Amino acid sequence: MGESQQRKKCPICGKPTAEAFRPFCSKRCADVDLNRWLSGVYSVRVTEDEEEDERRDDDGGAPN
Secondary structure, eight states: OHHHHHHOBOTTTOSBOOGGGTTSSSHHHHHHHHHHHHTTSSOOOOOHHHHHHHHHHHTTTOOO
8 A cells, every 4th residue: 555655646746745735745735736726727617507507596496
């Protein structure tokens, strides 16, 4: 198991991961990743069907 952990690389810089900051190599890389999420660099795609469902939920289920 120790061998497979050594092969894992930090998704930010590519260095080997550190157990304390997994899956990152350092607090800096973890913070870089968090900043990317908070600033909108990363996003989760939503399909049109899901958007319609959300609108319907916001309207209280009333038909359009």
